[in-house]
Amino acid sequence: SGELYCSLPNPRNVRFESVNMKNVLHWLAPEGTGDGVLYKVKYAVYGVGKWIRKPECRNINRTWCDLSSETSDYEEQYYASVKAFLNGTCSDWMETTRFNPLTDTKIDPPMVSVSSTDRSISIILTAPEKWKGSPEEDSISLLQVYPGLQYNVSVLNKKTKKRWLFSISNNTLVVPWLEPGTAYCVSAQIHVTTPLLDSGFSKEYCITTLKDK
Amino acid sequence: TCRVSMSLAEIRAAFTAIKANIQARDPIRTLSILSHPHSLHKVKSADRCCITHQLLTFYVDKVFKHCRTEDSFVNRKISSIANSFLSARRRLGQCHEQNNCMCGEESTEKFKQILANYEELNVTSAAMKSLGELDILLDWMDKSR
Numbered sequence: 001s002g003e004l005y006c007s008l009p010n011p012r013n014v015r016f017e018s019v020n021m022k023n024v025l026h027w028l029a030p031e032g033t034g035d036g037v038l039y040k041v042k043y044a045v046y047g048v049g050k051w052i053r054k055p056e057c058r059n060i061n062r063t064w065c066d067l068s069s070e071t072s073d074y075e076e077q078y079y080a081s082v083k084a085f086l087n088g089t090c091s092d093w094m095e096t097t098r099f100n101p102l103t104d105t106k107i108d109p110p111m112v113s114v115s116s117t118d119r120s121i122s123i124i125l126t127a128p129e130k131w132k133g134s135p136e137e138d139s140i141s142l143l144q145v146y147p148g149l150q151y152n153v154s155v156l157n158k159k160t161k162k163r164w165l166f167s168i169s170n171n172t173l174v175v176p177w178l179e180p181g182t183a184y185c186v187s188a189q190i191h192v193t194t195p196l197l198d199s200g201f202s203k204e205y206c207i208t209t210l211k212d213k
Numbered sequence: 214t215c216r217v218s219m220s221l222a223e224i225r226a227a228f229t230a231i232k233a234n235i236q237a238r239d240p241i242r243t244l245s246i247l248s249h250p251h252s253l254h255k256v257k258s259a260d261r262c263c264i265t266h267q268l269l270t271f272y273v274d275k276v277f278k279h280c281r282t283e284d285s286f287v288n289r290k291i292s293s294i295a296n297s298f299l300s301a302r303r304r305l306g307q308c309h310e311q312n313n314c315m316c317g318e319e320s321t322e323k324f325k326q327i328l329a330n331y332e333e334l335n336v337t338s339a340a341m342k343s344l345g346e347l348d349i350l351l352d353w354m355d356k357s358r
Contacts, residue, residue: 047245075254077349079242098236098345102352103229148355194222194355195348196229 008091009033011082015096016067018105020142022131023071025057025080026064030091038085041065046077046098059085069133074101074145103195107142109202110151110171110188118180118210125151125171125188143171146192154201158183167191180212217265217308219301221351227290228347234287235280236345239338246330246343251323253353260320261357266309267316267324268350269302272343275331279340291344 009030017026029037041057044050057065071078078099084091111126127149130140143149153166155175159182166173178184185206190199247253247268256264277295282288308314331339 044242046242047249049243075252075352076248097233100348100352103348194225194351196222196225 006090010091043080107199123173152189262314263316263320276343
């Protein structure tokens with residue numbers, strides 16, 4: 001396209017938003033431009049020379065572009081860039097800061113499953129999987145990505161409002177010496193010490209211990 | 214082999230606090246000191262001790278001292294990281310002297326490439342780029358513990 005002189009305001013706040021290494025480039029439309037702005041996107045591997053265009057994000061009017069497959073090697077770091085077009089004029093290319101998928105992603109809470117006897121509850125935790133391009137691909141648990149991954153588990157006695165907090169490395173926990181016929185609510189969080197990454201706490205899973213035999 | 218304890222979490226926290234500031238001072242996307250053309254992640258386990266010792270020495274001798282900034286907060290974080298590297302290098306050096314941290318041909322070659330990358334830039338730019346790549350080093354150290 002005949003981009004002689006780019007006088008369009010630039011896209012703003014160009015950044016990666018990443019959850020479980022699903023890495024999506026987001027930006028805000030240039031200031032003061034209404035509808036009709038189109039964008040194109042390119043990305044680069046840090047330390048390697050060239051920019052690579054993303055064909056699926058060429059002449060798009062949305063303000064995001066999924067670059068998960070292009071940035072799936074978390075031993076690399078990346079930059080991405082966006083350019084806006086409107087009525088024959090354009091903006092400058094606007095770049096992200098350096099993106100490190102390993103340290104710059106957010107992690108979802110673990111899945112929690114709970115079962116009980118009369119005086120104990122058993123908790124099984126499952127770490128989320130790393131983003132993958134298609135269901136056929138092998139699943140990679142974030143446990144494999146972050147070997148130091150731990151779980152913080154909260155157990156609340158609904159009757160007494162007493163709460164216990166456990167920090168465990170393996171994914172199962174049995175809480176003994178509980179009261180029969182009592183409701184307990186469990187919530188869990190993922191904690192990675194280095195790099196420092198914490199998920200939010202999962203929603204609460206409540207279960208009632210069996211009545212006394 | 215040598216086992217040296219190093220508080221990676223503390224170093225990470227210090228680096229994370231200044232990462233955006235430091236990386237913003239490095240406009241060169243097309244050159245990496247540590248990750249291209251050879252990736253640290255491809256280092257064999259037998260070479261890990263030697264490469265770690267060489268990299269600790271590299272950062273102490275060629276990076277931290279050339280990274281003074283006008284920002285006292287950033288400077289304090291840099292010196293806390295430098296102190297951690299200094300003590301880890303001292304302990305690893307003792308192990309190295311007892312011939313428990315041998316350098317094979319491959320690790321020598323890989324470290325030569327890192328120095329070559331470093332020497333492509335002027336000292337200040339090369340030091341600032343190396344400092345901005347500390348997360349690459351820490352990611353590798355984390356993984357190979």
